[in-house]
Amino acid sequence: MEIRKKEIMLEKKEKELKKERLYKHPQLLEHLYLKLYMSQTQIASLLHINSGIVAKWLKEFGIKKPKRDVTKKGYRGKEHIFIAEKKLGRPLKKGETVHHIDGDKTNNDPNNIYIFKTGSDHAQAHKSLRKLSYELVKKGIIKFDYIKGEYNIKKTKN
Numbered sequence: 001m002e003i004r005k006k007e008i009m010l011e012k013k014e015k016e017l018k019k020e021r022l023y024k025h026p027q028l029l030e031h032l033y034l035k036l037y038m039s040q041t042q043i044a045s046l047l048h049i050n051s052g053i054v055a056k057w058l059k060e061f062g063i064k065k066p067k068r069d070v071t072k073k074g075y076r077g078k079e080h081i082f083i084a085e086k087k088l089g090r091p092l093k094k095g096e097t098v099h100h101i102d103g104d105k106t107n108n109d110p111n112n113i114y115i116f117k118t119g120s121d122h123a124q125a126h127k128s129l130r131k132l133s134y135e136l137v138k139k140g141i142i143k144f145d146y147i148k149g150e151y152n153i154k155k156t157k158n
């Protein structure tokens with residue numbers, strides 16, 4: 001009985017080592033991390049290991065994400081940041097935020113993109129727009145719909 005227990009323990013250890021060898025493979029990690037742009041968490045769940053281990057081995061093998069290159073794509077769904085950095089000719093600095101002038105976050109036309117130095121500058125811009133919209137309410141250009149409980153642009157009568 002005692003021997004069987006030991007055998008099971010050894011088998012378990014061997015399995016763990018096999019698993020370990022897989023993620024210890026630098027080419028595999030490099031491919032997943034740099035070529036497929038997978039996050040450390042995604043790699044961890046793919047290999048059924050803890051993300052701390054992924055971080056450890058990435059560090060061990062010296063696999064690092066390169067500094068963002070503004071001349072290359074690879075921003076995946078962050079096109080507004082790509083456009084902003086292209087406009088600036090450098091990566092965004094800490095605190096800098098990207099604003100869509102027309103409020104449409106899907107409109108990443110360079111003319112619709114503005115970069116604020118700080119989050120509070122950005123908030124100030126939004127505040128100024130809110131203030132203006134109330135001016136338009138006062139002027140009767142924007143109307144309040146008492147039934148729907150929302151604002152509308154006054155329709156021009158034909």
Ligand SMILES: [Zn+2]
Binds near residue numbers: 100122126
């Ligand atoms: Zn904004």
